[in-house]
Amino acid sequence: MDQLIPILRQYWGYESFRPLQSEAMACVMADRDSIVVLPTGGGKSLCFQVPAVAKPGFAVVVSPLISLMKDQVDALTQCGVPAVVVNSSLPPQEQAAAIAKVKSNGCKLLYVAPERLNTPAFITLLRGLPISFFAIDEAHCISSWGHDFRPDYRQLSILRKKFPDTAIHAYTATATKRVRDDIAKELSLSDPAVHVGAFDRPNLIYRVEKRTRKWEQILAVIERHPNESGIIYCISRRNVDDLCDSLCEAGFRARPYHAGLDDPTRKANQEAFIREDVDIIVATVAFGMGIDKSNVRYVIHAAVPKSIEHYQQESGRAGRDGLASECVLLWGVADFVLWRKIMESLEPDAQRIARAKLSEVSGFCSSTTCRHRALVNYFGQEFNSESCGACDICLGDAEPVADALTVAQKILSCVVRIGEPRSPAYTARVLTGSGDQHIAANGHDKLTTYGILSGEQRSDVRAWIEQLTDQRCLEPGGDPKSLVITEKGWRVIRGAESPRLVRPRQAARPAAAAVAVAADPHEHALFEELRALRKAIANEREVPAFVVFSDATLLDMARRRPTTAATFRKVSGVGDTKSHEFAARFLPVIAGFCRQRDLPTDLEIAARAPRAVIRRTDFDPDMSKAKRAAMRLFREGKPLDQVAREIGRAHSTTAQYLEDFITAEGIISPRPWVDNDTFRRVREAVSVCGMERLKPIFDHLEEKVEYGIIRIAVACLRNATPQTATHTNDRPSV
Ligand code: ADP
Ligand code: ZN
Numbered sequence: 001m002d003q004l005i006p007i008l009r010q011y012w013g014y015e016s017f018r019p020l021q022s023e024a025m026a027c028v029m030a031d032r033d034s035i036v037v038l039p040t041g042g043g044k045s046l047c048f049q050v051p052a053v054a055k056p057g058f059a060v061v062v063s064p065l066i067s068l069m070k071d072q073v074d075a076l077t078q079c080g081v082p083a084v085v086v087n088s089s090l091p092p093q094e095q096a097a098a099i100a101k102v103k104s105n106g107c108k109l110l111y112v113a114p115e116r117l118n119t120p121a122f123i124t125l126l127r128g129l130p131i132s133f134f135a136i137d138e139a140h141c142i143s144s145w146g147h148d149f150r151p152d153y154r155q156l157s158i159l160r161k162k163f164p165d166t167a168i169h170a171y172t173a174t175a176t177k178r179v180r181d182d183i184a185k186e187l188s189l190s191d192p193a194v195h196v197g198a199f200d201r202p203n204l205i206y207r208v209e210k211r212t213r214k215w216e217q218i219l220a221v222i223e224r225h226p227n228e229s230g231i232i233y234c235i236s237r238r239n240v241d242d243l244c245d246s247l248c249e250a251g252f253r254a255r256p257y258h259a260g261l262d263d264p265t266r267k268a269n270q271e272a273f274i275r276e277d278v279d280i281i282v283a284t285v286a287f288g289m290g291i292d293k294s295n296v297r298y299v300i301h302a303a304v305p306k307s308i309e310h311y312q313q314e315s316g317r318a319g320r321d322g323l324a325s326e327c328v329l330l331w332g333v334a335d336f337v338l339w340r341k342i343m344e345s346l347e348p349d350a351q352r353i354a355r356a357k358l359s360e361v362s363g364f365c366s367s368t369t370c371r372h373r374a375l376v377n378y379f380g381q382e383f384n385s386e387s388c389g390a391c392d393i394c395l396g397d398a399e400p401v402a403d404a405l406t407v408a409q410k411i412l413s414c415v416v417r418i419g420e421p422r423s424p425a426y427t428a429r430v431l432t433g434s435g436d437q438h439i440a441a442n443g444h445d446k447l448t449t450y451g452i453l454s455g456e457q458r459s460d461v462r463a464w465i466e467q468l469t470d471q472r473c474l475e476p477g478g479d480p481k482s483l484v485i486t487e488k489g490w491r492v493i494r495g496a497e498s499p500r501l502v503r504p505r506q507a508a509r510p511a512a513a514a515v516a517v518a519a520d521p522h523e524h525a526l527f528e529e530l531r532a533l534r535k536a537i538a539n540e541r542e543v544p545a546f547v548v549f550s551d552a553t554l555l556d557m558a559r560r561r562p563t564t565a566a567t568f569r570k571v572s573g574v575g576d577t578k579s580h581e582f583a584a585r586f587l588p589v590i591a592g593f594c595r596q597r598d599l600p601t602d603l604e605i606a607a608r609a610p611r612a613v614i615r616r617t618d619f620d621p622d623m624s625k626a627k628r629a630a631m632r633l634f635r636e637g638k639p640l641d642q643v644a645r646e647i648g649r650a651h652s653t654t655a656q657y658l659e660d661f662i663t664a665e666g667i668i669s670p671r672p673w674v675d676n677d678t679f680r681r682v683r684e685a686v687s688v689c690g691m692e693r694l695k696p697i698f699d700h701l702e703e704k705v706e707y708g709i710i711r712i713a714v715a716c717l718r719n720a721t722p723q724t725a726t727h728t729n730d731r732p733s734v
Helices: 004-012 021-029 044-054 066-079 092-103 120-127 151-162 177-186 214-223 237-249 263-274 308-315 333-343 348-366 371-378 404-418 424-431 437-441 458-470 487-493 521-541 551-560 565-569 576-597 625-635 640-647 651-665 676-689 695-700 707-720 722-727
Strands: 034-037 058-062 083-086 109-112 131-136 168-172 193-196 204-210 229-233 254-257 280-283 296-301 325-331 474-476 483-485
Touching (some): 004 021, 004 044, 004 576, 021 034, 021 044, 034 177, 044 058, 044 131, 044 168, 066 083, 066 109, 066 576, 083 092, 151 177, 204 371, 214 237, 237 280, 254 263, 263 280, 308 348, 333 348, 348 371, 348 458, 404 424, 404 458, 404 483, 404 487, 424 458, 458 474, 483 487, 521 551, 625 640, 676 707, 695 707
Parallel strands (some): 034 168, 034 193, 058 109, 058 131, 131 168, 229 296, 254 280, 296 325
């Protein structure tokens, strides 16, 4: 195991392992069969790639999709790891060349499609060669319980028979216990070690919105991510085409993807997305399996997915690189009707399961539970923190109803008064006092609860009924579309328990600007320049951009701003080969950028764990108007004096706002508020006297730098050293 970290550093340029990676690698090193379940972006590939480099011989990797294999081999090659792919799409001479390379011991990883492994000639060929182990990627494809069963995978059962002494390791992002058992059985694994990672994806920000003005809601998301990659899912082909046309007309670079397009067009559209020639793919759910693109910054569901599993998988295509990314689900009642119609063609049993899964989605949409918690619990894991700080519920997008108990009692009493099971829509009409004929004919306009919520919007009342159903105060009656009250509902009526109700927000909030890959404006601008350079290099080499460097690597580069080969090599994701090949291209761009803006370079900062960078300052409901305005101006990079003038507050108050801003947004370079030379001096002083107290720094600087400036510089320095920043959020004392 000791040899693995140096390999990780040399080839991939990463400092340490992610959770479970070392356990997974230990199994490979010890030749113990294993099953590894890690969420998308968890770093499964490295679990077999690093040991493959360490072990003698070469590893055989089975992967279901040709495009994916090619990307992985390209990515390995860029890192300096020799790897080849053999599949039927290659011309014969290329296949022959690849096989020759394998035979001459010239590669560490051989990627093959499952159907290839099933041919006797290929098996015979492999039998004479030093195979270190088998890695089965996307292993859930072997199980008919998985959502993506592939008959070709079934035949992998011959591996154990033909290679009884070679260990087999299976990797997947989605596996229930049943699927895991199936994998073990089908592959004849012997006493496999099973590693299941945490399902939560902390860097994803989930938002669920009722679809009221679809176009505006979609635009709001896209506009938060200018020139970034995103996927928009629709249910029907027609919706895909319509939405894609509208986006193109509005000037966005978008392409459609669905089963109605011919093969070459679909392929070209997918390729354009991967190569970043277009930013947006509008797709039916058919899109995504072959996508390894790590920097998808948002996934929008323009209509609901058909199950929570599908939601997890489709939304999970965002942010594989661990950077903040957004998943927005827009739902409408019509989606459920459409899915049920589509499901009518299924066999009765399958239809029953499909409908049950769909109603779980409905529960998720109207739920008032933290989205991260709901998803993690769905997959059978605990969620340990009270608030995730990265979903519509926890961020307070939806406004809690102040007198939820009273409102709930009115709704539940109405259900009781109506007496017979009725649909939520009908109940909402009675509650809001609709003049509907049916209601009068049924005599329900005479009920005491008729019109008792007439001051409310009917769509809100509908949403509350759904929220009460989600909280088990109501449940479906004999007819699944009708509602009856539950035991818990009675407790609410008696006032013994209070549910939580929220008012769905109609308008997009200013908080919508809340996702950022980089909080610091300089960081962001440099990041954009580096992305453009990466794109140019990717085009020259005819590989996808993320194969050159991931977004996470570019961001780390934008934060550290290296101008020498030595500091370049310290960037996370820059290994020996990439450092050698790309330093000459990146360093001048970084140096030029910093010179132009007079920014300090070659910063030593700690690596940042994947997380959602959320502009918390946008969310604080207690923040005064003046402070909010100040935050906006700081974000635009306005100097302190000017901000103080514009918001009409004292210099000292404004300085305090600035300190809060810097701390909240994790800013590490204090330009334009502190000049470089002063910042350097404060940094030196801090290295001598620490940053617990300001007075020693002030003294060390011979009282020549005022406290306000020291505070700001220190706030930035704290952000660059997470250990201290996480211990305390208090201001340093004087
Ligand atoms: P998965 O296959 O589980 O979806 P990947 O293997 O594609 O995940 O990894 C996701 C991203 O995380 C890739 O950009 C990868 O290079 C990066 N990564 C993996 N392991 C590490 C690590 N130990 N440190 C830093 N980045 C990592
Ligand atoms: Zn949450």
